[in-house]
Amino acid sequence: MPREFQRGHKAKISDLTAGTDLYVGVQITAPGLTFDISCFGLDADERLSDDRYFVFFNQPKSPEESIQLLGAQAGDTESFRITLDRIPPQIQKLSFTATLDGAGQMSQIGSGHLRIVAGGEEVARYAFSGAEFTTERAVMLGDFYLKDVWRFAAVGQGFDGGLDALLKNFGGEVAEEETPAAPAQPQAGAAAPGFAPPAFGAPSAPAPAPYQPQPAAQGFAPPPGATLPPAPAPAPSVHAAPTIVAPLAPPGGGHVPPPGPVPAPYGQPPQQPYGHGPAPTAPMPPGYGQQPQPPQAPPGYGQPAPPPGYGQQPPFGQLPGQQAYGVPQGAPQGGAGVTAALQQFKETPTGQRWTQQNKKLIRVDLGMGGQPVLARQGSMVLYQGKVDFSYKGAGFAGRIVGNATGQEMQLMRCTGQGQVFLAENSTHVHPIELQGDAICVSAENVLAFDESLQYEVRRIEGHGIPGGALFTMQFQGTGTIVVKTHGTPVVLPVTPTTFADCNAVVAWSAASQVVVSSQVRMRRNAYPGDTGESVNLQFRGAPGNFIVVQPYEV
Amino acid sequence: MNQPLAGYAPAPVTARMENHGDHMLKVAMQTGNDLFARVGSMVAYEGFVQYEPNPPAVRQIARDWMTGEGAPLMKCTGDGLLYLADYGANVVVINLNGDGISVNATNLLAFDAHLTWGVERVKGLAKFAGQGLWNTKISGQGWVALTSRGKPIVVDCGGGEDETYVDPDALVAWSPNLKVKGKRSFKAQSLIGRGSGEAYQMAFSGQGIVVVQPSEDSTDRLRVRG
Numbered sequence: 001m002p003r004e005f006q007r008g009h010k011a012k013i014s015d016l017t018a019g020t021d022l023y024v025g026v027q028i029t030a031p032g033l034t035f036d037i038s039c040f041g042l043d044a045d046e047r048l049s050d051d052r053y054f055v056f057f058n059q060p061k062s063p064e065e066s067i068q069l070l071g072a073q074a075g076d077t078e079s080f081r082i083t084l085d086r087i088p089p090q091i092q093k094l095s096f097t098a099t100l101d102g103a104g105q106m107s108q109i110g111s112g113h114l115r116i117v118a119g120g121e122e123v124a125r126y127a128f129s130g131a132e133f134t135t136e137r138a139v140m141l142g143d144f145y146l147k148d149v150w151r152f153a154a155v156g157q158g159f160d161g162g163l164d165a166l167l168k169n170f171g172g173e174v175a176e177e178e179t180p181a182a183p184a185q186p187q188a189g190a191a192a193p194g195f196a197p198p199a200f201g202a203p204s205a206p207a208p209a210p211y212q213p214q215p216a217a218q219g220f221a222p223p224p225g226a227t228l229p230p231a232p233a234p235a236p237s238v239h240a241a242p243t244i245v246a247p248l249a250p251p252g253g254g255h256v257p258p259p260g261p262v263p264a265p266y267g268q269p270p271q272q273p274y275g276h277g278p279a280p281t282a283p284m285p286p287g288y289g290q291q292p293q294p295p296q297a298p299p300g301y302g303q304p305a306p307p308p309g310y311g312q313q314p315p316f317g318q319l320p321g322q323q324a325y326g327v328p329q330g331a332p333q334g335g336a337g338v339t340a341a342l343q344q345f346k347e348t349p350t351g352q353r354w355t356q357q358n359k360k361l362i363r364v365d366l367g368m369g370g371q372p373v374l375a376r377q378g379s380m381v382l383y384q385g386k387v388d389f390s391y392k393g394a395g396f397a398g399r400i401v402g403n404a405t406g407q408e409m410q411l412m413r414c415t416g417q418g419q420v421f422l423a424e425n426s427t428h429v430h431p432i433e434l435q436g437d438a439i440c441v442s443a444e445n446v447l448a449f450d451e452s453l454q455y456e457v458r459r460i461e462g463h464g465i466p467g468g469a470l471f472t473m474q475f476q477g478t479g480t481i482v483v484k485t486h487g488t489p490v491v492l493p494v495t496p497t498t499f500a501d502c503n504a505v506v507a508w509s510a511a512s513q514v515v516v517s518s519q520v521r522m523r524r525n526a527y528p529g530d531t532g533e534s535v536n537l538q539f540r541g542a543p544g545n546f547i548v549v550q551p552y553e554v
Numbered sequence: 555m556n557q558p559l560a561g562y563a564p565a566p567v568t569a570r571m572e573n574h575g576d577h578m579l580k581v582a583m584q585t586g587n588d589l590f591a592r593v594g595s596m597v598a599y600e601g602f603v604q605y606e607p608n609p610p611a612v613r614q615i616a617r618d619w620m621t622g623e624g625a626p627l628m629k630c631t632g633d634g635l636l637y638l639a640d641y642g643a644n645v646v647v648i649n650l651n652g653d654g655i656s657v658n659a660t661n662l663l664a665f666d667a668h669l670t671w672g673v674e675r676v677k678g679l680a681k682f683a684g685q686g687l688w689n690t691k692i693s694g695q696g697w698v699a700l701t702s703r704g705k706p707i708v709v710d711c712g713g714g715e716d717e718t719y720v721d722p723d724a725l726v727a728w729s730p731n732l733k734v735k736g737k738r739s740f741k742a743q744s745l746i747g748r749g750s751g752e753a754y755q756m757a758f759s760g761q762g763i764v765v766v767q768p769s770e771d772s773t774d775r776l777r778v779r780g
Contacts (some may be wrong), residue, residue: 338655338729341648342765345708360704360768381724382709382766385716418716423724423768426704 002115005126005142005154013084013150017118018349020084020150025076026096026141028112030130034101036163037078039067040170042093047171053091055080064088076115084150093145095155095170099138099163106133106158114141116152119343126154137162354431354480361423362431362482364448366416371479375422375448377410385418405471407443407457422448427484430548438476438510441483445506445550450479460514460537470502470537474510483507486552494545499536507548512541567635571647571664571697579638579645579663579699583630588667591638593626595663601634629667638664643701646765654693657700657727661767666696691730702726703769710763717757723770729762 003016013022026037041053041062048054053062060069066086070079082094096114100106109130116124126142133139136158143153159165348357353368364373366387374392392411393399402408414420423429429447432439440458449455453475460470475481485506492498494512508514517538539547564574567582574580581589583603593607606629630636639645640663648655650669665671671692692698706726711718719737728734735757758764 337651338648338653339763340651342646342706342708342763345646345706345765347707347709357707358705358768361707361766378721378770380721381768381770382707382718382720382764384709384712384718387719421707421709421766423704424770426767426769 002122002125005124005152007126007128007132007154007156009126010151010153011124013116013144013152014349015351016116016123016152016349017121018347019118021118022082022084023070023117024080024082024096025074025115025117026078026080026098026112027076027115028098029110030104030108030112031110033104033108035077035098036101037096037098038163039069039080039082040093040095040097040166041067041087041091042095042170043090044092045171046093048167049171050090067094077112082144084144093143095143096141097138097163097166098141099166104137106130106136106139109133114154119346121348123349124152126156128156132156133158136160138166140166354433354482356429356431357421359428360426361421362429362447363419363421364414365419366414367418369450372413372415372451373420373448374411374413374451375420376424376446377412379422379424379447380412380414380420381423382421383414383418385416387414387416387418387420389414401457402443405457405459407471407473409443409446409473413451422482424484427486428488430483430485430489431480432483432507433480434476435478436476438474439481439507440472440474440510440514441481441507442505443473445483445485446473446475447482447484449475449481452479453477453481460516470516476510483548485548485550487550489548489550492547492549493543494539494541494547496540498539498547500539500547500549502537504549504552505537505547506550508539509541509545509547512539512545512547514539564635569649569697570666571649571699573645573647574637576644576705577639577642579647581630581636581638581664581699583632583634583636585631585633589630589636589664590627590667590671591630591636591664592640592662593628595638595640596630596636597639598637599634600636601632603630603632603634603636605630638699640701643703644705644767646700646702646706648698648700650692650694650696650698652693652695654691654730655698655727656689656691656730657698658725659690661700661702661726662690662692663699663701665692665698666694669694669696669698693730700727700765702765702767704767706765706767708763708765711758711760717759718764719755719757720764720766721770722754722756724766724768725756726765726767728758728764729760732758732760732762732764734758 003011005011013020024039028035028037036056038054038056040048041050041055043049052059053067055062055067055069057069061067064086066083066088068081070081073079080096087094098112107130109128111127111129113125113127115122115126128141138159138161140155140157140159142155145151145153159169161168345358347363348355353365355363355365357363361381366373366385377391380389390413392413399408424447427447434453454477455473455475458472458474460472483506489506492500494508499517502516515538517536539545562575564580565572567580570582570587572580572582578597581591583589583599583601596605607626645663659673669692671690674689674691709718711732717735737755737757
């Protein structure tokens with residue numbers, strides 16, 4: 001779930017994602033206008049002291065490739081790959097800018113966004129629109145800046161003068177004719193699918209497209225225009241790149257982005273096995289599957305959509321193409337290897353006390369907030385750090401009440417410093433934050449809650465219920481309670497006619513009044529084969545109240 | 555008639571193993587490239603695929619039998635498309651690419667027959683007298699499919715001083731180079747883990763990952779033999 005940024009918002013990148021290999025996509029919809037989107041690597045004085053760190057269409061990467069321009073992909077007008085931990089120390093700030101190419105002004109922008117994607121997941125999005133601008137011709141969209149740690153700021157500041165003014169602002173020198181004169185079709189337009197577009201997750205998508213190494217496209221490109229003073233660095237390697245399409249081990253100079261946006265599995269240095277090394281199972285590019293050796297130059301060049309029966313990995317000494325059923329081909333889109341395959345399941349970054357990892361797993365960071373957590377016994381699946389689990393008794397009175405009402409919880413208290421992952425039996429978990437309000441939950445649907453919450457057993461009276469009454473737990477106070485449901489629940493607003501099966505209802509806001517409405521019809525109940533729906537709960541309450549019902553009747 | 559179902563047609567094959575939805579595995583079978591799969595996991599196939607209930611890896615089977623680890627495997631040969639599933643569990647497809655992974659046998663759905671695999675005793679857990687923990691280690695160049703009750707989570711052990719503790723019932727797989735220790739709380743008050751009484755966790759340390767499922771279904775899972 002991306003975090004939405006507004007103009008002026010700032011955040012530590014480590015709070016957004018634990019990865020340091022980031023994809024930054026800029027999308028601008030403005031009919032009839034073209035934009036040059038570039039990235040300035042600035043020093044501590046916010047000066048462009050080294051123009052090799054001005055990454056734009058004529059200079060698609062910085063010398064050590066920590067900043068790479070990837071072209072349009074995955075719905076973004078322009079995209080960058082930023083490897084934070086490879087950025088040299090003198091670069092303290094990366095400024096992402098958009099400048100108008102040709103006539104127009106920024107207020108003509110329909111909509112746009114700058115987004116950060118890490119590990120295939122969008123972690124931050126700063127959306128803007130033309131209404132925020134007037135006659136500007138250039139805009140600084142967002143910054144990555146180093147202040148102890150790398151941070152991101154949504155800037156959204158316009159410049160009237162366009163790219164020249166922007167360059168001057170950064171202390172750069174405007175070489176004559178530098179900017180919009182050469183649209184540089186080959187590089188910007190080739191849009192070689194750099195690393196996997198962040199919208200992946202469908203492993204069945206044809207793999208090779210993202211792997212198509214960029215040198216191939218560049219190798220065919222006309223030599224970079226003579227009008228680009230600041231782009232001497234990449235030129236030699238581009239031309240040194242062999243003209244064969246996608247050599248298995250691309251020459252080190254060519255910038256072959258790794259296939260996955262974030263190879264680093266959180267907290268580790270980025271791994272290089274996919275793109276840079278001669279990965280043995282790296283699939284071959286389109287039109288190239290049968291024999292790896294001969295440099296069939298033309299077919300793969302620049303064509304993004306591979307033909308269906310393409311590239312294979314023949315790891316078992318068999319020639320592909322012999323099989324009736326096209327068999328093992330390629331690696332999944334994220335790349336090969338265990339870490340790559342499991343990338344989509346990796347832990348979400350920390351930042352909050354309660355973080356839902358996926359539908360069925362929740363993580364609590366005990367270090368935040370400092371109060372213990374009470375959790376159902378046995379619901380811990382994993383923990384990191386120094387956490388102590390102790391038995392939480394209900395007390396004598398609690399036990400008596402629990403036994404009598406059936407609303408007892410077997411709890412444990414988790415204390416200490418660290419992260420605890422809680423889950424139970426593949427049920428869906430839902431954190432509900434209470435801020436002084438109250439919620440009624442059936443005790444068996446409680447997974448965990450902050451110890452600051454008070455709870456008590458509440459009784460719902462009604463006629464016709466076996467045992468005379470129903471019981472529920474009411475939680476109130478300030479804190480979070482995690483409710484579990486079997487299957488995806490439905491949350492219904494309380495209306496004058498809201499009914500629920502007392503076995504399927506999980507929780508309801510405590511302000512709503514509960515009435516037992518049992519349908520007692522003599523004829524129905526007199527015969528075997530009654531509907532089985534005998535005890536229903538009716539909810540009444542002011543608008544704003546809700547009930548949660550699970551598709552499972554206990 | 556079948557328009558509403560049209561969206562569930564298989565996608566074109568692009569790899570040896572693929573997910574069809576979250577819960578089903580599609581394997582492109584080919585002669586000479588056999589597959590080991592859990593007995594009974596086949597739900598459909600297309601083409602000419604044959605199943606051999608007792609693969610001839612007798613020693614490994616004998617060891618399975620001795621250790622109790624390992625759901626029975628069948629060897630699948632032939633050409634075609636094979637669909638596997640395990641009672642609606644999530645399927646995770648991994649291209650090993652030379653890596654290795656240590657899996658609970660009950661979480662193993664299928665793997666390429668040419669991979670190196672074996673049942674081994676988890677080091678470090680032997681200190682509890684009479685107890686050992688057995689699991690299946692797979693490595694090599696090829697594909698493995700695991701099952702997980704619910705979408706799994708992958709946790710990086712990070713290599714820090716803090717160990718990562720896992721409930722053995724929820725553990726699916728881990729990197730074989732991790733150090734494994736058993737941890738048992740002897741405090742009389744400690745009551746975690748399934749049921750009550752003994753609290754028992756596995757502690758992982760080192761560089762690597764641990765895969766955990768959001769379920770503690772302990773039936774026929776990682777066993778601690780006593």
